Amino acid sequence: MPVGTQGTVKAVPQDVLESLGAEIILANTYHLYLRPGHEAIRRMGGLHRLMSWPRALLTDSGGFQVFSLSALRKVTDDGVRFRSHLDGSSHFFTPEHAIDVQIALGADIAMSFDECTEYPATRARAEESLRLTMAWARRSLDRFRAHLSRAPWADATGCGMQCFGIVQGGMYRDLRRQCAERLVEMDFDGYAIGGLSVGEPRELTLEMIAEVLPLLRADKPRYVMGVGYPEEIEQYARMGVDMMDCVLPTRAARHGLLFTSEGRLNIKNKQFAEDQGPADAACDCPVCRRYTRAYLRHLMQAGEALAATLNTIHNLAFYLGIMRRVRTEMDKAGNGE
Amino acid sequence: MPVGTQGTVKAVPQDVLESLGAEIILANTYHLYLRPGHEAIRRMGGLHRLMSWPRALLTDSGGFQVFSLSALRKVTDDGVRFRSHLDGSSHFFTPEHAIDVQIALGADIAMSFDECTEYPATRARAEESLRLTMAWARRSLDRFRAHLSRAPWADATGCGMQCFGIVQGGMYRDLRRQCAERLVEMDFDGYAIGGLSVGEPRELTLEMIAEVLPLLRADKPRYVMGVGYPEEIEQYARMGVDMMDCVLPTRAARHGLLFTSEGRLNIKNKQFAEDQGPADAACDCPVCRRYTRAYLRHLMQAGEALAATLNTIHNLAFYLGIMRRVRTEMDKAGNGE
Numbered sequence: 001m002p003v004g005t006q007g008t009v010k011a012v013p014q015d016v017l018e019s020l021g022a023e024i025i026l027a028n029t030y031h032l033y034l035r036p037g038h039e040a041i042r043r044m045g046g047l048h049r050l051m052s053w054p055r056a057l058l059t060d061s062g063g064f065q066v067f068s069l070s071a072l073r074k075v076t077d078d079g080v081r082f083r084s085h086l087d088g089s090s091h092f093f094t095p096e097h098a099i100d101v102q103i104a105l106g107a108d109i110a111m112s113f114d115e116c117t118e119y120p121a122t123r124a125r126a127e128e129s130l131r132l133t134m135a136w137a138r139r140s141l142d143r144f145r146a147h148l149s150r151a152p153w154a155d156a157t158g159c160g161m162q163c164f165g166i167v168q169g170g171m172y173r174d175l176r177r178q179c180a181e182r183l184v185e186m187d188f189d190g191y192a193i194g195g196l197s198v199g200e201p202r203e204l205t206l207e208m209i210a211e212v213l214p215l216l217r218a219d220k221p222r223y224v225m226g227v228g229y230p231e232e233i234e235q236y237a238r239m240g241v242d243m244m245d246c247v248l249p250t251r252a253a254r255h256g257l258l259f260t261s262e263g264r265l266n267i268k269n270k271q272f273a274e275d276q277g278p279a280d281a282a283c284d285c286p287v288c289r290r291y292t293r294a295y296l297r298h299l300m301q302a303g304e305a306l307a308a309t310l311n312t313i314h315n316l317a318f319y320l321g322i323m324r325r326v327r328t329e330m331d332k333a334g335n336g337e
Numbered sequence: 338m339p340v341g342t343q344g345t346v347k348a349v350p351q352d353v354l355e356s357l358g359a360e361i362i363l364a365n366t367y368h369l370y371l372r373p374g375h376e377a378i379r380r381m382g383g384l385h386r387l388m389s390w391p392r393a394l395l396t397d398s399g400g401f402q403v404f405s406l407s408a409l410r411k412v413t414d415d416g417v418r419f420r421s422h423l424d425g426s427s428h429f430f431t432p433e434h435a436i437d438v439q440i441a442l443g444a445d446i447a448m449s450f451d452e453c454t455e456y457p458a459t460r461a462r463a464e465e466s467l468r469l470t471m472a473w474a475r476r477s478l479d480r481f482r483a484h485l486s487r488a489p490w491a492d493a494t495g496c497g498m499q500c501f502g503i504v505q506g507g508m509y510r511d512l513r514r515q516c517a518e519r520l521v522e523m524d525f526d527g528y529a530i531g532g533l534s535v536g537e538p539r540e541l542t543l544e545m546i547a548e549v550l551p552l553l554r555a556d557k558p559r560y561v562m563g564v565g566y567p568e569e570i571e572q573y574a575r576m577g578v579d580m581m582d583c584v585l586p587t588r589a590a591r592h593g594l595l596f597t598s599e600g601r602l603n604i605k606n607k608q609f610a611e612d613q614g615p616a617d618a619a620c621d622c623p624v625c626r627r628y629t630r631a632y633l634r635h636l637m638q639a640g641e642a643l644a645a646t647l648n649t650i651h652n653l654a655f656y657l658g659i660m661r662r663v664r665t666e667m668d669k670a671g672n673g674e
Contacts, residue, residue, distance in 0.1 A: 007639075294381055302345075302372055
């Protein structure tokens with residue numbers, strides 16, 4: 001899922017995202033709640049309509065940004081009080097409110113409110129954090145179901161909205177297992193594995209995913225949050241992960257880092273100054289079909305806005321291409337071909 | 338002509354420019370000479386190829402930027418010594434060198450090297466400046482013709498390249514007339530009126546254009562440089578001006594100023610926060626067909642890169658639409674309909 005934090009995948013118009021085959025994008029509840037505000041978005045018919053995006057939208061719960069971006073946050077069992085990173089104003093998020101905001105945004109998939117356990121964390125800290133996440137998952141789901149039962153037609157999207165639970169537990173396998181089992185009992189529409197890619201070694205990320213994945217129902221979407229590099233995406237997809245999101249392809253693009261079939265390249269390097277080849281000779285994205293490495297480098301050197309647009313289009317095409325390829329190969333394997 | 342200073346119309350991909358019907362764009366010799374360098378561009382097959390733009394390219398002579406952007410410039414009859422605004426390095430431009438650089442860039446239309454007379458300027462200053470411009474025009478054209486006669490196939494574009502002269506003369510009608518007549522005698526491929534929109538009242542701009550235009554051959558392109566607002570574009574086009582360039586539609590777009598059939602609007606204004614209409618209800622550009630004013634405002638408020646892209650696309654569509662409409666109307670009038 002390309003990340004569209006503020007209701008736009010940075011620097012890429014929606015028609016290009018469609019042409020790249022992006023079926024779903026992620027938007028950030030925290031950012032949109034603060035600006036332009038979830039009530040304004042509700043009045044305008046939801047985020048799909050505001051950003052003119054007819055395909056699927058997943059909104060995160062806001063929790064991750066509350067913990068990573070806002071100042072002076074105070075966590076209680078009830079929820080989190082925090083200050084806006086934009087203007088310092090004070091806000092309070094409960095699980096119920098996080099769901100209400102996502103309903104106002106008109107998400108196709110809402111995420112339960114959770115606390116992303118930092119890394120490293122002691123066992124006691126991870127246990128306490130997990131207790132909170134599980135209590136909040138219950139409350140999130142109750143609020144979501146109450147909404148659906150009350151007036152499925154009253155929100156922006158009408159019916160069809162889903163709610164995913166998020167598995168936390170730090171880097172403790174038994175806590176992860178315990179959390180996964182409890183969430184499956186609650187019967188969410190899908191399951192995410194959160195609290196990864198927070199600084200731990202990649203083997204640990206893999207270990208946690210391998211521990212949790214078999215406990216989640218394979219007939220429901222399984223989503224690993226906030227990963228990762230192309231080789232990780234491919235590895236996790238082959239393990240059975242259905243969905244991933246990461247700012248890496250888009251953020252790296254804006255800094256001139258391109259992902260290609262031959263590895264990463266920093267397009268700002270002098271060696272590309274007169275390189276007449278495409279970013280990736282094996283790629284058939286609109287950027288690789290039309291522009292040279294020399295041009296992409298020139299745009300970066302000159303500080304031109306088009307650099308971000310073209311680099312991002314290529315990186316997204318590369319990431320989406322990985323998922324398409326892995327799925328095709330897994331489908332074939334599954335069919336015994 | 339959309340302005341593509343550094344080999345990109347800021348924030349807009351080339352395929353979008355094509356779909357908007359842009360037939361020619363302007364690139365800045367001064368900027369491209371400094372970065373990535375005209376020799377590098379020549380080695381890569383010219384600017385068309387570097388930026389993947391198969392349609393026409395006009396390059397300015399570099400003179401205007403030398404005078405407006407660079408530091409410590411020193412003008413002699415031979416040329417201009419100046420320091421780069423990028424790194425302070427010292428450079429010397431003669432009329433011959435300005436043409437050579439434009440040939441290296443592979444321009445379809447090269448401009449003669451001129452001095453843009455500042456406003457206000459005394460008559461003595463305007464006369465002296467004009468003397469320089471006319472001597473430089475002669476030398477520019479001689480260099481250009483020598484190039485064409487020598488090896489029309491040796492440059493990036495092959496044959497078909499043209500060279501335009503630039504009418505200067507400050508705000509003195511007789512100097513303007515004198516310059517126009519001399520340039521017409523030299524028999525350039527087209528004629529530009531420069532040194533306008535430099536701070537003078539608009540009536541004076543109009544007066545100078547009205548004075549010069551009848552002296553230029555109507556069977557060759559007549560180009561007014563550096564204008565203007567939509568109403569000016571329309572007015573000058575109706576007077577017989579064939580070409581204009583201006584950073585206004587693109588630069589204003591990046592600051593949230595949109596040109597519409599109902600006038601200008603600053604899309605950042607609070608009044609558009611929940612406006613569900615398109616930027617211009619009478620416009621059928623891809624931005625007006627897909628996005629609301631509320632979304633364009635949100636993108637500006639949130640500091641998103643997509644704001645520049647979408648606003649620029651609309652403004653360019655609006656400007657190109659003016660030219661198309663005026664030409665259609667003039668064609669009809671010319672046919673006695």
